[in-house]
Amino acid sequence: MSFGKKVTSAVATVLSIAMLTVVYGCNSSKSTPAHIVLRLGHVQTIDTHYQLASLEFARLVKDKTNGRIEIAVYPQSQLGGEVQMTQAVRTGTQDLAIIAQAVVENTVKEWQIFDVPYLFDSVDQANRILQGPVGNTFMNMLPQHDLVGLAWFSCLERNVFTANKPVRTLNDLKGLKIRVLQSPGYVNAFRALGANPTPLAYSELYLAVQQGVVDGGDTPPDQFVKDKFLEVAKNYSLTRINDQAIVFLMSKAVMDKLPKDDQNAILDAAKQAAQYDIKLYKDDTDKALKEIEQKGVHIIHVDTKPWIEATNAIRADLISKIPSGESLYREIVAAKAAAAK
Numbered sequence: 001m002s003f004g005k006k007v008t009s010a011v012a013t014v015l016s017i018a019m020l021t022v023v024y025g026c027n028s029s030k031s032t033p034a035h036i037v038l039r040l041g042h043v044q045t046i047d048t049h050y051q052l053a054s055l056e057f058a059r060l061v062k063d064k065t066n067g068r069i070e071i072a073v074y075p076q077s078q079l080g081g082e083v084q085m086t087q088a089v090r091t092g093t094q095d096l097a098i099i100a101q102a103v104v105e106n107t108v109k110e111w112q113i114f115d116v117p118y119l120f121d122s123v124d125q126a127n128r129i130l131q132g133p134v135g136n137t138f139m140n141m142l143p144q145h146d147l148v149g150l151a152w153f154s155c156l157e158r159n160v161f162t163a164n165k166p167v168r169t170l171n172d173l174k175g176l177k178i179r180v181l182q183s184p185g186y187v188n189a190f191r192a193l194g195a196n197p198t199p200l201a202y203s204e205l206y207l208a209v210q211q212g213v214v215d216g217g218d219t220p221p222d223q224f225v226k227d228k229f230l231e232v233a234k235n236y237s238l239t240r241i242n243d244q245a246i247v248f249l250m251s252k253a254v255m256d257k258l259p260k261d262d263q264n265a266i267l268d269a270a271k272q273a274a275q276y277d278i279k280l281y282k283d284d285t286d287k288a289l290k291e292i293e294q295k296g297v298h299i300i301h302v303d304t305k306p307w308i309e310a311t312n313a314i315r316a317d318l319i320s321k322i323p324s325g326e327s328l329y330r331e332i333v334a335a336k337a338a339a340a341k
Helices: 003-024 049-064 082-091 109-115 123-130 133-139 184-192 202-210 221-226 252-256 260-294 305-310 312-321 325-340
Strands: 036-041 069-074 096-100 147-162 177-179 196-198 216-219 235-251 298-301
Touching: 036 049, 049 069, 049 096, 049 147, 049 260, 069 260, 082 096, 082 235, 096 147, 109 184, 109 235, 109 312, 109 325, 123 133, 123 147, 123 235, 123 260, 123 325, 133 147, 133 325, 147 221, 147 252, 147 260, 177 202, 184 196, 184 235, 184 312, 202 216, 216 221, 216 235, 221 260, 235 252, 235 260, 260 298, 305 312, 312 325
Parallel strands: 036 069, 036 096, 177 196, 177 216, 235 298
Antiparallel strands: 096 235, 147 216, 147 235
16 A cells, blocks of 8 residues: 555544544543434345345434434445455444455454355354354454454355356366355365366356356355346356355444444344344345246255365365464354254
8 A cells, every 4th residue: 555545544534533523522421422424335236135234224223322323325335345345444434344254354364264164054053153152252353453343144155056067966066167255265175176266256257157268156045146147057056165254344443432322222233133134144045046946047955975075174274274273163163063952
């Protein structure tokens, strides 16, 4: 970053915090509440669970603060991509954002644990565990990076889709060019499974599949439908290699300027909105799978046991390279065992 950009960012941060200071007065008790607007950004469209949960959060915050705090929701990357928004939230130039964990791990290296293949047995299990002490462990890592984790939204179950060749077994996946997230966990897992993980911007994936540049990719069911991959892919295989965690973030600088009552209102509203999002995502997934089948795309139920075994070595290697990886992995495994009782 150039000196000029650093100055611009610093000035924007000061102005953002100064606005809250004016709103709440200059006394240390922050006891002069007035109407303020906080900006919430996300990258998905207006017909997704991100947007509906964001609007529910806005409604709850308005209700809990008697209208003093208004949440302005900006969907479809209006405030920038996830990397840009995360940085803006860290510096205080944006107030709130819904962000995929893979972006946060650029800042919080311990969060790379979520990229480990077959970390959870299902989306439902992942959601239950992240709503408990394990989730708190990861949220507690954020404040030192100028972030506040308000809540975990629903994890996203990522499955492999292909244009032509159906993937039923590991042997079917061998040599296929599959676009995956460019993180060590995803790339190494797909390589261990025999695929050829291919770097490609997500925005280019539809055309790349259509033109045969890649054989397929991996997306959650609802995203597969909304981004119209069912027009260019004949097969959707329930491989469940990764359940991608989604976090609702707030700027620590902005949060710290709010009175305690307003902080609690925001936290309570976020937790309620997260539960709403989890329900919405489950409903969206069920609807998407039905639509995928109705549109003639083959839904393939995969026996994942051989896939899990094929990633054992790379799983151990990935965990060993993550800060506190061994202890974090043990904590997750213990939570899974407790949940199964």
